[in-house]
Amino acid sequence: MTLAQEFNSLNGLIVSRKTLEDLLLKAEKEKHTVISKRVIKVLQVFKDDTFLIEINNLVEPFGLNGVEAEILLPTLEYIPENHSDGLNAVSPDEIYNYITDLIINTIKKVGHLPWQKEWKGSGTGNSVMNYVSKKEYTGANFILNYDIKFDENKNPYLVPADFIQPYYLTFNQIEEAKAKLKKGSKARRVIYYTLIHDYHSDNLKFKTNDNKKFGDFVKANALTKDDLKKNLTKFPVLKYYNVFRADDCEGLKFPEAKERKVTNPIDAAQAIIDGFKNPPKYTNVGDRAYYRPSTDELNMPTIEAFTSEAFYYSTFFHEAVHSTGAEKRLNRDMTGTRKGGGTGNYAFEELIAELGAVFLCSESGILFHTKENSAKYLQSWNRHLIDELTDDNRFFLKASAQAQKASNHILGREVVNTQEVKKEEEKPLLKPIPEPIKKVVAKPIIKEKTKTKEKPKTKQLDLFEGLTGAAKRKRKIIASKPKKAIVIKSIAKPVAKQKVTVIKGNVNKNTLAYKMANKPTNVDFYKVEHKDIAEFLGQIEIKTKESVVVSLTGGQGSMKTRMCFQLINALAQNYKVGHASIEEHPESSLYYDKAEEYLNPKALQNIEAPEIKSVSDLDKLIRDNDVIVIDSFSKMQEMHKGFEVDKDLRKKYDGKLFIVIFQQTTDGKMRGGSKSQFDADVVLFTEKKSDYRENYIYTDKNRYQSKPLDALKFNIFYKKLQREEPEASPEPTTKNKKLSFVVS
Structure with missing residues (x-):
């Protein structure tokens, strides 16, 4: 059940204040401002412990929350449309799970991921694109570059696609081109997003995905900025449409095919390195390739040390992507560059670097030369990658989004989304809501090895309080430098010594009678x-x-x-x-x-x-x-x-x-x-x-x-015992007045 569905399901129920507070915690964690603002409003206005919920304006079930929007939107196409004419809506989890399962199944079946993207036709790039717009498919749509096969258990996995022409078309585009779709052709999904404008005041209600229609609505009702700030909610919704491979169509016209060079286009690869603005310091010391964040140095063996020039550049690209994580560039958490046994953070940073290298190899036209080398590299940490993918279905998409951002930075193509979803201002609570509605959690104090122990310094306990994002990561890195440990003495009460009744004479103290008479009290x-x-x-x-x-x-x-x-x-x-x-x-x-x-x-x-x-x-x-x-x-x-x-x-x-x-x-x-x-x-x-x-x-x-x-069963996600019958607030009696209200 999504957060929106959980919120909508409260309609008509009697719930406790704590239920709403727990829902608010989830909404704030997921940055779902639509739900958090509405719950905060209720908790501010009504002070009772029990509520009869009546929701007149349900939350869009497929709306993206703040975290999901940050991951997906920069790499997806925005398409405005009328709310009633939209295509198929799809939940973010459906996308995450589908792609994550594909990646896991592919690693298990093939042993690595199928990076190769090469075709014989007229495509000038190394990524599939739309036949009409010539826009490449990015983000969640990257799987269009590969074919999907099924194993004996009907589990899908990715394989390199044998493209002749690297294009996809919608059914309407096929008809407009006066072409014909071959019998038995299968459609693939293209994920996009549209932005819902939801205006809801006491006397006006209007919802649309169409920017022009919303602009007309604002003008017709002479709405002010204050009106919009108070009553307008904007949130993105994921949808999809179907496309077909150009190779499955008859009668399409393509640009004249360009003959591919047999030799490696090394000049294109070197041009990417030379065009990297504000790069790290390049060194050629020893036989190791690495990026060192502390000194901002990228070290490479000489090109003669590699079996082919293409392998040299693919390795260089890998380390260059690592370097984009520096604070003065994209400011990623670079603790993952320490190869400490395959931790999740290490796997994440390595996946970013490898995917980024794939993108840059594709850009320079040498991808098909370096695929196998990349595959062998990936095999060394595929086990950790599968663990992380299993634990977090957003892991691969988060890494691919960071890799796209890193490769764009190196190429000088910083992308700003044209339909940026503005973060709505959080309204302060009028009166404090019982903790823990708003809390700042400090990082755990890591005790370092020291020869001497010092008294605790209370100042260090608040080291990260009030910091978020890049500032917090920066302070964390500073704080992780060796320092004397903070030693906190146990606050548990020591166990009192057992009192034993003394009996004179020769007594067998091993008898149960003696032990029972003198058992600890x-x-x-x-x-x-x-x-x-x-x-x-x-x-x-x-x-x-x-x-x-x-x-x-x-x-x-x-x-x-x-x-x-x-x-x-x-x-x-x-x-x-x-x-x-x-x-x-x-x-x-x-x-x-x-x-x-x-x-x-x-x-x-x-x-x-x-x-x-x-x-x-x-x-x-x-x-x-x-x-x-x-x-x-x-x-x-x-x-x-x-x-x-x-x-x-x-x-x-x-x-x-x-x-x-x-x-x-x-x-x-x-x-x-x-x-x-x-x-x-x-x-x-x-x-x-x-x-x-x-x-x-x-x-x-x-x-x-x-x-x-x-x-006794304890639900780990909800942090509570599973009761045979769910706990419900008792029906209010005459002493406990039933309060009815509308969530608007």
């Missing part, structure tokens, strides 16, 4: 600052001898890591928590993004997240903290052969709580074996659904839970 339990998580976990005892282990197991994309961040947040408000994030580097942008999303600022000072490179690093983290989260067990086994939960965690340390992630293979087995997993006191599993918002975690074993385990 002051057993403590871990305090979990999240009602539903606390109910889900039960009362986990704080042991004085040995430790408690919780195992968390699931397959790829089941949101295990996101669940761990929620557990960290729930525990870090009362205990010192050490996060051994080995799968995802603790200084990557992906890690910071999850920290911002799930961690409360009050908890950050009690979270330590150093880089774990050895068992000794883990040992220090364990001894310095009360709760330790290890992601993942298989990575620890790679560091220390024979690593086991029971002997290396539970029995080795006293009074600790361990939460350990186990990766599940496609056949349902545990990486590292199931024995260690079931050595845990609490065994949790994640269940992956086709809709990630339905992913949940359930309990297979829990020594500390008194409730039936099969009745």
